[in-house]
Amino acid sequence: MANVVEIIGLRKAFGGIVVADNINLQLAAGQVVGLIGPNGAGKTSLFNLMTGVIAPDAGSVLLEGRPLDRCKIYARARRGLSRTWQNLRLFPSLSVIDNLIVAVREYNGEKLMNVLFAPGSLARSEREYREKARQVLEDTGLSAVADKAAADLTFGQQKLVGVARALMNDARCLLLDEPMAGVEGQAYEIMQKVVRKVAASGVAICVVEHNVAFIRDLCDEGVFMFAGKILARGEVGTLISDPHLTELYFGT
Amino acid sequence: MDYLYTVIILVSLYVVLSTSFNLVIGYGGLISIAHPIFYAIGAYASALLAKDFGVPVVIALFAGAAIAAIASIILALPSLRVSGDYLLIASIGFQLGILEIIKNLSWMGGAGGLSNIPGILPPGTPKLVFTAIAVIVALLATWFVRQIAHGPFGRALSAMRDDELAFAALGRNAMRIKVGTFALGSALAGFAGALYAHYFRFVTPEQFGILASAAILTMVVVGGLRSTWGPVVGAILLQALPQLITFLDLPTRWLGPLQGLLFTGLVLVFMVVRPQGLVPATRTWSARTEKSHG
Numbered sequence: 183m184a185n186v187v188e189i190i191g192l193r194k195a196f197g198g199i200v201v202a203d204n205i206n207l208q209l210a211a212g213q214v215v216g217l218i219g220p221n222g223a224g225k226t227s228l229f230n231l232m233t234g235v236i237a238p239d240a241g242s243v244l245l246e247g248r249p250l251d252r253c254k255i256y257a258r259a260r261r262g263l264s265r266t267w268q269n270l271r272l273f274p275s276l277s278v279i280d281n282l283i284v285a286v287r288e289y290n291g292e293k294l295m296n297v298l299f300a301p302g303s304l305a306r307s308e309r310e311y312r313e314k315a316r317q318v319l320e321d322t323g324l325s326a327v328a329d330k331a332a333a334d335l336t337f338g339q340q341k342l343v344g345v346a347r348a349l350m351n352d353a354r355c356l357l358l359d360e361p362m363a364g365v366e367g368q369a370y371e372i373m374q375k376v377v378r379k380v381a382a383s384g385v386a387i388c389v390v391e392h393n394v395a396f397i398r399d400l401c402d403e404g405v406f407m408f409a410g411k412i413l414a415r416g417e418v419g420t421l422i423s424d425p426h427l428t429e430l431y432f433g434t
Numbered sequence: 435m436d437y438l439y440t441v442i443i444l445v446s447l448y449v450v451l452s453t454s455f456n457l458v459i460g461y462g463g464l465i466s467i468a469h470p471i472f473y474a475i476g477a478y479a480s481a482l483l484a485k486d487f488g489v490p491v492v493i494a495l496f497a498g499a500a501i502a503a504i505a506s507i508i509l510a511l512p513s514l515r516v517s518g519d520y521l522l523i524a525s526i527g528f529q530l531g532i533l534e535i536i537k538n539l540s541w542m543g544g545a546g547g548l549s550n551i552p553g554i555l556p557p558g559t560p561k562l563v564f565t566a567i568a569v570i571v572a573l574l575a576t577w578f579v580r581q582i583a584h585g586p587f588g589r590a591l592s593a594m595r596d597d598e599l600a601f602a603a604l605g606r607n608a609m610r611i612k613v614g615t616f617a618l619g620s621a622l623a624g625f626a627g628a629l630y631a632h633y634f635r636f637v638t639p640e641q642f643g644i645l646a647s648a649a650i651l652t653m654v655v656v657g658g659l660r661s662t663w664g665p666v667v668g669a670i671l672l673q674a675l676p677q678l679i680t681f682l683d684l685p686t687r688w689l690g691p692l693q694g695l696l697f698t699g700l701v702l703v704f705m706v707v708r709p710q711g712l713v714p715a716t717r718t719w720s721a722r723t724e725k726s727h728g
Contacts, residue, residue: 233603235599235603254602255599255602255603256602256604256605256606256608257605259602259603259604259605259606264603265603267600267603271597271599271600272596272597272600273592273593273597273600273601274596275595276589276592276593280589280592280593281593284589284590284601284604284606285604285605287605288605289586289590289605289606290586291585291586291587291589291590292586292587292590292606292607292610294611294615294618297585297586297587304585304586308586347604350604351604351605
């Protein structure tokens, strides 16, 4: 399998706290990798480093062989790196479908020149985006709430909107930050189905999650992080039954 | 009757100013109060192009708008790179600085003002003609800003105001959108300024100072941030108010400070009592999609 993402020697410290200590990691096309580890292990920080939210002290992130280091946050997303957020970060003043439409990778509507001088192409793009958003909403079981304000949904639905929004990018690599926290019932099933479908289409997926059952059911491989380091990589079942890692995880 | 026409013309130009300022500070969330300086730049640029370079007035009007837009980009690029707050500080400095420069340059008319600006209409044209033009421009500007704010660009602006980091992580270039919004709003202000210059044929630096900033801000806040008709109502109300004050027969030296007090007082009262303004904004996005697809 081809590597979509390659992280080489990534390092970041905030004062004395090291959140990434010489991280080396590859994410392959079609593979779902689970990032496990206790709070403060550096899982979300790794996502922030990959997406350019924080700048590393050293090291490099490559997407499809090309370094992202000089790219700003938006430029990384334009290259096909998409993510969700632990605390959702939806756009509360937009309806659900507008949350999705604004997330199209090459959204035409942000270019003022198009808005002013090419209204025809803008209208065509709008129809295209709306169609695509409807499809993603159907896949994520959100069609019924498409026109509601994002802020009016249940927490589980909002989590799904976060994932649906990230899917609008048609990303090469998808980073999911705790997609299951606070999610149960039907949304749980949908989330699994969606992640599988996206992976099957050749996207590299990395999931930060504390829900061990979800990780075990879904991930091809697990990566165990502790204190900014990757301690182990392997089959999820093996990782979570390792007494040493279990001890680190629960801090006993 | 002439007096009424003049009031209508001033109100119309202020509608363009407040509506374009609503685009910048309301829809764009860009905190600047230097909007009058782009009004000034449009006025001076267009006036000088027509007066000293013989550029036809119609072309000079658009050139004035373009030069105002370019000036706004020069201001926005460095200040927005640091953080949004710097725009406010930089904008005040920019406004006062440019006005000082104008006051000290004799070819720009200096502190006494620039006079003998070529008129927009042939001499003897009835006042009604320009009054109609001004009203049409005001309505067009209001419609235009509404179209922008309720279209794909407005959706992006809304999302950016909600959460800039999430917005960037979706591939949206927040900087470009901010600068674009600022430039567009400033171009409209510049166009209004150019119209003013070629109609009244005389401009002075002092009419574009902080008092004008306070007036425009008050119009938008009292009228209603992010509402289509709010800035229009605000402009009409607050342009009529100073006209009424002049009927009070107060000493001239009181009028300026009194206006300033009135404007800032109104902003404070509205911020506390009715923050949504006289014409509250609708929830553009969710409300609109519910209507057309729900």
